[in-house]
Amino acid sequence: MLTYITRRLIMLIPLLIGISLISFLVIHLSPGKPTDVQFQFNQKVSLEVRERLEKLYGLDKPVLVQYGEWLKRMARFDFGRSFIDERPVTEKIMERIPITVTINILSLGLIFLMAVPIGVFSAVKEGSFYDRAMTVFVFVGFAMPTFWLALLLMKFFGVTLHWLPVSGMRSLQFEYYTFWGKLADYARHLCLPVCISAFTGLAGLSRYMRTNMLHVLRQDYIRTAKAKGLNQNRIYFRHALKNALLPVITILGLSVPGLIGGSVIFESIFAIPGMGKLFYDGVMSRDYPVIMGVLVIGAFLTLLGNLLADLAYCAADPRIRYSDEKQES
Amino acid sequence: MDKLLEIKNLKTYFQYEDKVIPAVDDVSIFIKKNSVLGLVGESGCGKTMTALSITRLLPTRDCEIVSGEIIFNGSNLVDMREEDLRDLRGRDIAYIFQEPSTSLNPVLSIKEQISEIVWLHRKDIENSKEEEFIIQQLQKVGIKLAEEKINFFPHQLSGGEKQRVMIAMAMVSKPKLIVADEPTTALDVTIQAQILDLLNELKTEYNLSILFISHDLNVIGELADYIAVMYAGQIVEFTDAKKLIKQPQHPYTKGLFDCLPERQSGQNRKLNAIAGEVPKADNFPQGCRFHPRCSQVFEKCKKEMPSIFKMESGQEVRCWLYSK
Numbered sequence: 001m002l003t004y005i006t007r008r009l010i011m012l013i014p015l016l017i018g019i020s021l022i023s024f025l026v027i028h029l030s031p032g033k034p035t036d037v038q039f040q041f042n043q044k045v046s047l048e049v050r051e052r053l054e055k056l057y058g059l060d061k062p063v064l065v066q067y068g069e070w071l072k073r074m075a076r077f078d079f080g081r082s083f084i085d086e087r088p089v090t091e092k093i094m095e096r097i098p099i100t101v102t103i104n105i106l107s108l109g110l111i112f113l114m115a116v117p118i119g120v121f122s123a124v125k126e127g128s129f130y131d132r133a134m135t136v137f138v139f140v141g142f143a144m145p146t147f148w149l150a151l152l153l154m155k156f157f158g159v160t161l162h163w164l165p166v167s168g169m170r171s172l173q174f175e176y177y178t179f180w181g182k183l184a185d186y187a188r189h190l191c192l193p194v195c196i197s198a199f200t201g202l203a204g205l206s207r208y209m210r211t212n213m214l215h216v217l218r219q220d221y222i223r224t225a226k227a228k229g230l231n232q233n234r235i236y237f238r239h240a241l242k243n244a245l246l247p248v249i250t251i252l253g254l255s256v257p258g259l260i261g262g263s264v265i266f267e268s269i270f271a272i273p274g275m276g277k278l279f280y281d282g283v284m285s286r287d288y289p290v291i292m293g294v295l296v297i298g299a300f301l302t303l304l305g306n307l308l309a310d311l312a313y314c315a316a317d318p319r320i321r322y323s324d325e326k327q328e329s
Numbered sequence: 330m331d332k333l334l335e336i337k338n339l340k341t342y343f344q345y346e347d348k349v350i351p352a353v354d355d356v357s358i359f360i361k362k363n364s365v366l367g368l369v370g371e372s373g374c375g376k377t378m379t380a381l382s383i384t385r386l387l388p389t390r391d392c393e394i395v396s397g398e399i400i401f402n403g404s405n406l407v408d409m410r411e412e413d414l415r416d417l418r419g420r421d422i423a424y425i426f427q428e429p430s431t432s433l434n435p436v437l438s439i440k441e442q443i444s445e446i447v448w449l450h451r452k453d454i455e456n457s458k459e460e461e462f463i464i465q466q467l468q469k470v471g472i473k474l475a476e477e478k479i480n481f482f483p484h485q486l487s488g489g490e491k492q493r494v495m496i497a498m499a500m501v502s503k504p505k506l507i508v509a510d511e512p513t514t515a516l517d518v519t520i521q522a523q524i525l526d527l528l529n530e531l532k533t534e535y536n537l538s539i540l541f542i543s544h545d546l547n548v549i550g551e552l553a554d555y556i557a558v559m560y561a562g563q564i565v566e567f568t569d570a571k572k573l574i575k576q577p578q579h580p581y582t583k584g585l586f587d588c589l590p591e592r593q594s595g596q597n598r599k600l601n602a603i604a605g606e607v608p609k610a611d612n613f614p615q616g617c618r619f620h621p622r623c624s625q626v627f628e629k630c631k632k633e634m635p636s637i638f639k640m641e642s643g644q645e646v647r648c649w650l651y652s653k
Contacts, residue, residue, distance in 0.1 A: 218388075220431040227386055227426075228446050228498070229419035238445075242436050318482040319435055 005311070012303050019299045020074070020292070024067045027291055033059065034083040034286040057083060070292065079296075080289035082282075089293040092278060097260060099169065100267075100274035103193055104259040110198035111205055118202070119209025120244070124236055126214060134206070142203030150196050150269045157192065165189050167271040193270050197263070205251060212244040219243070246317050253309020257302035332400075333538045334383070334506055335359040339397035341375075341382045343389075343610075350610045352378040352392070354562035357637070360506065360555070365532065365539040367553030367570065369546055369585070371607050375562040376542045377427075380508045383540075384418045385411075402505070420450045423499035427511040429491035433483040439467075440479045443498055450502035470497040471527060489520035493527070500531060508540045513548060525551055546585055550574055558582045561608055561618040564637070568644040578646045580623045617649065625650060 034057065035050055054060050058069060073080060079089035118138065122131040158166035165171065171185050216222065217240055225239040260275060267277040275294060282290035314320045341353035353375045360366045368376050381387050382394055383406065399406040401422070406414060426432040434442060443463045447454055454462050460479070467475035470493040483491055492512060499507055509528065513521040529552060531537060543549050549556060549570075556573045558566040558581065566579040577583045584603040605622035608614055614621050620630040629649050638651040 220426060220428055221434040223381075223386055223388070224424070224426060224432045224495075225434065227384070227418055227424040229415050229417070229449055230445065231415060234445075239434050239437070243434070246436070317436060318438075319484045 005307075008307050008310075012300075012307075015303060016296070016299060017071070020071070020296055021067060023295045023299075024070065024292060025063060027286075027288060028063045028066065032286050034288060035059070036286065074296070079293040082290050083287045084285055084290075089289045092290060093275070093293055093297060096273060096275045096278045099272060100261075100276065101259055103190060103197070103272065103274065106190065106194045107197040107201065108255060108259065110194060111201050114198070115202050115205035116209055116245075116248075119206040120213050120236070120241060122206070122210045123213030123217060123244075138203040138206050141199040141201075144200065146196065146200050146263075147265050147269055149200070150192070150266070153192055153196060154269075164191055166192075167269075169272060193266060193272065197266060205248070208251065209244065209248065212247055213240060216240045216243045246313070249312045249316060250309050253305045253312070256305025256308070257298050260301050261298050331362060332359040333362045333402065334540070335398075335400045336379070336383070337398040337400070339379065339382060339399065340395040341378050341387065341392065342395045343392045344395075345391055348611055351562050351613070352610055353382060356397075356559070356562075356564050358557045358564060358567055360538050360540055362505075362538055363532075363536045364554040365541055365552050367549035367556045368540060368542045368559060369544065369549050369556060370559035371544060373607060373610070374559045375610075376544075376559055377510055379559070380424075380510050380540060380542055383508060384422055384424075385414060386418075386424070419446055419504075420502045421504055422506045422508060423502065423504040425492070425495050425499050425507060425509040425512045428515050429488060429495050430483065430515070432495060433491055435483055438480055438482055439486075439494055443467075443494075443501060446498055446501045466497045466501055467494070470494075470500070470531075471523070472497070488516055489523065492516060492520075492524055496524075496527065496531070500535070503535060504537070506538045506540065508542075510542045511544070512541075514543070514545075521548070528552065546589060558585070561613055562610060563618065563647060564645075565619065565647045566645065567637075572642060572644055576642075576644075578640065578644055578651065579619075579648050580625050580650070581619050584622075584624075617647075 033054070035053055051060070058066055061069075070080075077090075079093075081088050082092060115138075118134050122134050125131050154166045157164040165188060169186065169189050170182075171177075171189075174182060174185055177185055222235060222239060225235045230239075261279075264276040264280045266272070267274045268280065278290065279294045281287070282294065336356055336358050339353055339356045340351065343350040343352055356375075356379055358366065358368070368379065370376050378387070378392075383399055383401075385394070385406070387393065394407055397407060401417070406417070409417075433439075440460070440463055443466065444459055447459055447462065451462075464475045464479055467479060472478055472490055472493050478486065478490070483494075486494065492515075495512075507528075512528070513524050516524060525548065528539065528541075532539060539552070541549065541552055553570045556566075556568060556570045557564050558573075558579065560581050566573065566577070566582045568578075573582065574586075577586055581603070584601070587601040588603065603622055604624075608618060608621070616632050617623070617626075617630040617635050620626045623630065627649070633649075635647050635649045635652065637645050637647045639645050640651060
């Protein structure tokens with residue numbers, strides 16, 4: 001087992017190098033430079049100053065040399081400093097991650113809480129009114145543009161009813177609140193973003209769950225369970241659900257990068273200072289170190305998520321064991 | 330001897346919006362106490378559907394018992410409430426299915442799968458004795474190292490062991506009737522013989538009745554006291570096993586026997602396959618369903634469906650040749 005994990009971890013290295021090389025090239029070859037933001041609209045700055053600055057950042061060297069230098073720094077876990085405000089990239093990312101992760105874990109949790117029962121009951125009552133109603137419900141969420149729904153709900157709950165704040169993470173008087181008051185304030189601010197992203201993400205998992213469950217219910221061992229004289233609930237929840245939930249682990253693993261990545265549109269609409277917003281701002285100002293930092297961390301977490309999913313699989317499913325003997329024999 | 334189970338004029342149809350498929354069409358058979366009824370026929374002739382109809386284990390909601398009676402121990406299972414029938418399943422009537430590798434739940438251990446049925450049908454066994462009891466059951470069906478294998482998952486067992494587990498599971502509640510649906514088809518020939526021996530032993534030890542389904546006349550012949558031959562959803566011949574083997578009456582039964590290699594005399598003789606194909610259930614021929622393949626067909630067979638004729642020897646045959 002340990003050997004297996006080590007092998008998988010070592011295999012991550014070439015993958016990460018490949019991913020970072022491609023991202024690096026794409027970003028550096030795309031039009032526009034970090035210096036543009038500072039100089040394009042300011043004719044007074046001489047070309048000389050501009051060149052000096054580019055030299056300072058190392059932008060005058062060939063792209064591959066730049067990549068090599070970046071890689072050298074990466075080997076020491078040095079992500080560099082932002083071109084824009086000179087703050088270390090790691091610091092910038094670290095202050096954004098908790099916000100994005102909180103929102104995404106909450107919405108992922110909500111999605112699971114709703115999608116699993118929706119899917120399971122749809123399968124159990126296949127073709128019923130409930131099944132069809134749920135199909136319509138989840139696809140409405142899937143098809144509706146997030147930003148539009150977000151704006152509508154902001155207008156309704158925020159502007160018309162004054163129930164919920166429309167943007168940001170905390171109120172102006174936040175500092176004066178008690179601990180519980182602060183928590184409540186966060187909750188009120190997160191309510192809309194979390195609910196909306198859960199609603200729009202419901203379709204995928206619930207349909208997946210429904211299909212799995214339908215597939216499992218047709219298996220021979222379900223007939224065996226019925227022939228034993230077990231009642232419906234026991235058949236559904238002990239014999240079927242466990243089998244139907246197994247593939248969901250993959251989905252969970254795949255959603256790990258989404259947890260960190262954040263959504264650009266979403267965070268912009270609600271003015272949430274998360275990873276998506278950081279990346280977006282980074283791209284707009286060609287802030288290379290920030291962009292690369294976000295991408296590399298994202299890629300690493302994606303790969304790690306896959307690995308975790310595989311490991312979770314073998315913990316949950318007795319048929320799968322990553323044995324080291326297999327390699328030797 | 331009285332009948333433990335009697336199926337009378339059972340019709341189980343698939344009913345789709347545009348068509349009706351008569352999977353089981355007017356089947357009447359019975360099983361006497363402590364005896365084995367062999368149900369034989371080609372794939373797709375409705376054997377399994379007949380077996381599943383008994384305790385309403387039918388696969389989809391499109392498939393249902395249209396008419397007929399299934400009398401078990403004096404009560405009619407066809408109009409029994411689902412809850413009462415559920416009580417009966419696994420307690421009085423237990424099943425052994427064809428494919429042991431898909432019939433056991435892959436994510437539950439052997440112990441979990443058996444303990445479920447102990448908990449359900451054997452309230453007399455105390456919790457503390459449960460594990461010991463399960464091990465005994467496994468040993469009884471010939472599983473070696475049962476203490477260890479009790480914690481195994483199905484994929485860790487061989488095909489034969491899996492089928493033994495299925496049998497152990499069926500035997501937990503000491504059922505009156507075991508429905509064995511092609512229990513040996515998926516197994517090697519050597520394992521097949523062992524499983525048949527095991528069923529035979531259990532039958533004598535527990536006074537079991539068995540409905541044994543197979544497409545293999547040899548297997549059926551070894552075990553059965555009575556044999557029912559099924560063709561295209563109907564029983565075409567139903568008799569005492571010895572009589573049927575000695576003197577098959579229906580042209581289809583004769584054809585089946587001619588297909589067996591050991592029945593051929595002399596060397597280098599070709600096997601006689603029955604000509605033609607098994608008709609599809611949504612398109613049965615008019616008249617006798619076997620007539621397009623029958624070597625003794627005559628005019629009447631093409632027009633009218635024969636009913637079951639009882640011969641003087643007691644054999645029941647669905648064939649115009651025997652109408653007086």
